[in-house]
Amino acid sequence: MNNQGMKQNNRLVNALFLAPSLTAFILVVIIPFFMGLYFSLTDWNGAIQDKINFVGLKNFSVIFSDVKFHYSFLVTTVYTAANVIVINLVALTLAMMVTSNIKFRNFYRSGFFTPNLIGGIVLGYVWQFIFVNAIPGFAESMGIESLTSSLLGKGSTALAAIVIVGSWQYAGYIMMIYVAAIQNVPVSLLEAAQIDGANFLQRTRAILVPLVAPAFTVSTFLTLVNSFKQFDVNVSLTNGGPSGQFAGKVVKATEFLALNIYNTAFTRNRMAEGQAKAVVFFLVLVIVSLIQVYFNKKKEVEM
Amino acid sequence: MRKVLSIILLVTLVLSLAACGTTTTTTAAPAATTAAAAETTAAPAETPAVEKIVLANNKVEIDEQLKAFAAEYSKTAGVTVEIATTGGGADYGGNLKAQLQSGNMPDIFVIEGPAGYDDWKDIIADLGDQPWAADTDYAYSVDGKTIGFPVAIEGYGMAYNKALLDKAGIDPKTLTNFNAYKAAFEKLDGMKADLGIDAVVSMAASTATGMTWVTGLHNFNIYLTAGLPYGDTTVIDKLLAGEVDEARLTQYAEYVNMLFQYADKEVLLNGNYDAQAQAFAAGKTVFLHQGNWVDPTLKTLEADFEMAYAPHAPFVEDTDGVLAAPPSWYVVNGDSAGAEEAKKFLNAIATTEAGHSYMVEAAGMIPAFKSVKLTPAVPLSKSIMEWASAGKTYSWQQYKMPSGFGMDTLGPIYEQLASGAVDTAGFVELIKGEVATVPDLLG
Structure with missing residues (x-):
């Protein structure tokens, strides 16, 4: 077979391999995405409707003057920032720990990864019990006054609680990415540095971090996108509560964007408005991710 | 080293596959039911x-x-x-x-x-x-x-524990206006140790535990209908036009504030439905702000004391009836x-x-x-039936509000009052602000 035929044959094989996932992707992502774009410009109500009317950008003008939506944006940003930092710090620390020479490190490895296997809804309810019943009950019997009221009772602490649960769930997964990256760092480099008298911090800063940078890119991207889209833990742990105030309106203190969109569409029955919010949500997510990947890529070092 | 690494990677892979596995099964389950449903609807019209x-x-x-x-x-x-x-x-x-x-x-x-x-x-x-x-x-x-x-x-009012009221020397029949409740609450609050209670009222207002239906819908309906003839729509019609009855709302806000003030704080701010029912069933509160649907729960919790309903009475004038409707x-x-x-x-x-x-x-x-000749054996349902057959009921108008307005918009405002973040005047202003948006929501 000549080269030309081989290439064509390869192309066909590639296309065949791609076909199943591509079909699924088009069916459940691409088509609904464009349907969503269309619905965001109409007065669709989600139930049975005589006629769906085209209303232009009305939904967008409504949501841009919606204080609760602004607040959700703000609180989601705060959460995302906190979550990205906490998860990556914890994951990197864990990764360095389980790649060092400690005993039972393989056991730790699977142990830290396990929370990621539990669904977010279940996690949320389990942790709700821990925050509302277990910790205050324990604090009461131990006489620790500061912990007797639930973390979920106040907006700021409830946000911290979601960060705790979010990190607990996700740090193990990110840890695995760092573990893989750290194990790719040639031992000879580290040993040479050690012989030259570099201490642990110097070795970490000058050798480990630059060489692990591609993993940072992947991990920050994953945590950023995942935190921004946080929904399941949000619903089951706090359901957006408790209430708080923002710009003279009562808002739900931990109602993140995804939950706000869900509540707009399904609880308040304003489907088209929710869809418009989802479009804005998507655009912001794309822009933020692109910026983040662009800047992180610059820092990577090729071996 | 290499061998260890490959084993670890293999384990990771298996674990992540397992992770994928779980998600697939969870999504597959509804799909299966869909298929089943499709089958049933597609079946030809036989007998x-x-x-x-x-x-x-x-x-x-x-x-x-x-x-x-x-x-x-x-x-x-x-x-x-x-x-x-x-x-x-x-x-x-x-x-x-x-x-x-x-x-x-x-x-x-x-x-x-x-x-x-x-x-x-x-x-x-x-x-x-x-x-x-x-x-x-x-x-x-x-x-x-x-x-x-x-x-x-179904109906609701203030469910009371008769034994505790008797012990405090309070006749539930007198609880028909704001001042009577105020005096009763003060008296009960002062007798906490004697009665063995933690608080006077068991009520939940937490957004996190989803209890805003109690506040934003049922409690708010007191403002909408208490004291009005059955089926009267003046207050709800006003609300749908974006206006409030300011005098009525102000009095109502004082009543809500009083309920919160005498409520068990832990249940009020963090409790769910079960926590609320438990506090009452265990005799730790005298009143329970729930409807007769709580009967089976109370039965499970072995609340075997005598109980019945007193009206919600937010006004200086008497409101002698419970809020009941299908x-x-x-x-x-x-x-x-x-x-x-x-x-x-x-x-x-x-x-x-x-x-x-x-x-x-x-x-x-x-x-x-x-045609149903049976009467409910459970006490709160029986109480509602008695109020209903005496013709002393106020209607439910809360479901005429736009979708989610009660639970999602008004509910958090109650929580603000419960946590002390706003006072009654602030509460009234916030409600007014939200009610003003109702015509837009309906438009």
């Missing part, structure tokens, strides 16, 4: 037309009892009645819409008022020819067409192949002895049908 009909129930409290009745019915009817329950703060309406989108619309579902009717009017079947329709005053009718089967009559109606999905079987099932509830026994004896509900 019986379908093998299975689905009733989407929104009352967790009667889940078990309804399932038991449905199982019993399924044995003889030649059709399996499946009860799918969502509730207790979960989003029933949202679920229905999701089911419609997935082609999995139940045969019998619940509407709670005009909002639900408007959403589904195109598929709701006319039930006017059903035998039970003439047997009730509470069916849901639109333009003279009977479409809704009243699930039950809160929901079963409607039949006329587009479904199982519509006829669904109608038969509803009929069995209303007209057979087993059905009566299920409603009254098993589920402890107050039936909306005249």
Whole structure:
């Protein structure tokens, strides 16, 4: 077979391999995405409707003057920032720990990864019990006054609680990415540095971090996108509560964007408005991710 | 080293595959039910037309009892009645819409008022020819067409623990206005140690635990109807036009504030439905702000003291009555192949002895049908029935508010008052601000 035929044959094989996932992707992502774009410009109500009317950008003008939506944006940003930092710090620390020479490190490895296997809804309810019943009950019997009221009772602490649960769930997964990256760092480099008298911090800063940078890119991207889209833990742990105030309106203190969109569409029955919010949500997510990947890529070092 | 690494990677891979595995199964489950539903609807119209009909129930409290009745019915009817329950703060309406989108619309579902009717009017079947329709005053009718089967009559007021009130020397019959309640609360609060209670009132207002239906819907309905003739719509009509009755709202706010002030703080701010019921059932509070649907829960919690309802009385003038109405109606999905079987099932509830026994004896509900001779054995339902037969009831208008307005918009405002973040004046202003947006929401 000549080269030309081989290439064509390869192309066909590639296309065949791609076909199943591509079909699924088009069916459940691409088509609904464009349907969503269309619905965001109409007065669709989600139930049975005589006629769906085209209303232009009305939904967008409504949501841009919606204080609760602004607040959700703000609180989601705060959460995302906190979550990205906490998860990556914890994951990197864990990764360095389980790649060092400690005993039972393989056991730790699977142990830290396990929370990621539990669904977010279940996690949320389990942790709700821990925050509302277990910790205050324990604090009461131990006489620790500061912990007797639930973390979920106040907006700021409830946000911290979601960060705790979010990190607990996700740090193990990110840890695995760092573990893989750290194990790719040639031992000879580290040993040479050690012989030259570099201490642990110097070795970490000058050798480990630059060489692990591609993993940072992947991990920050994953945590950023995942935190921004946080929904399941949000619903089951706090359901957006408790209430708080923002710009003279009562808002739900931990109602993140995804939950706000869900509540707009399904609880308040304003489907088209929710869809418009989802479009804005998507655009912001794309822009933020692109910026983040662009800047992180610059820092990577090729071996 | 290399070997170890490969093993670890393998384990990771397996673990992540396992992770994928779990998600696939969870998503596969609904798909399977969809397929089953598709099969049932696609089946040709033989006798019986379908093998299975689905009733989407929104009352967790009667889940078990309804399932038991449905199982019993399924044995003889030649059709399996499946009860799918969502509730207790979960989003029933949202679920229905999701089911419609997935082609999995139940045969019998619940509407709670005009909002639900408007959403589904195109598929709701006319039930006017059903035998039970003439047997009730509470069916849901639109333009003279009977479409809704009243699930039950429900009502709420201030449920009280009679033993504790007796001990404190308070006659529940006197609790008909703001000042009487105020005096009673003060007295009970001062006797906490003697009575062995933690607080006077058990009430929950937490957004996180989904209890905003108690505050934003039921408690708010006190403002909408207490003291007005049954079915009077002046206050709700005003609200739908974006206005409030300021004097009435201000008095009402004082009452809400008083309830919060004397409520168990832990239950109020962090508690869920169970925590609220537990506090009352354990005799740790004198009053419970819940409706008669809490009866089965209290029974499970072995609350065997004497209890009944006193009115909610936010005003200086007397309000002598509880807030009672059929809160929901079963409607039949006329587009479904199982519509006829669904109608038969509803009929069995209303007209057979087993059905009566299920409603009254098993589920402890107050039936909306005249032919039912049984009376509820559980105390709070009995109390509501007594108030209702004495004609001392105020209607439910809260479901005329836009979708989610009570739970999602007003509820958090109550929580602000409960946590002390706003005072009653601030509470009134916030409510006014939200009510002003109602015409836009309806527009």
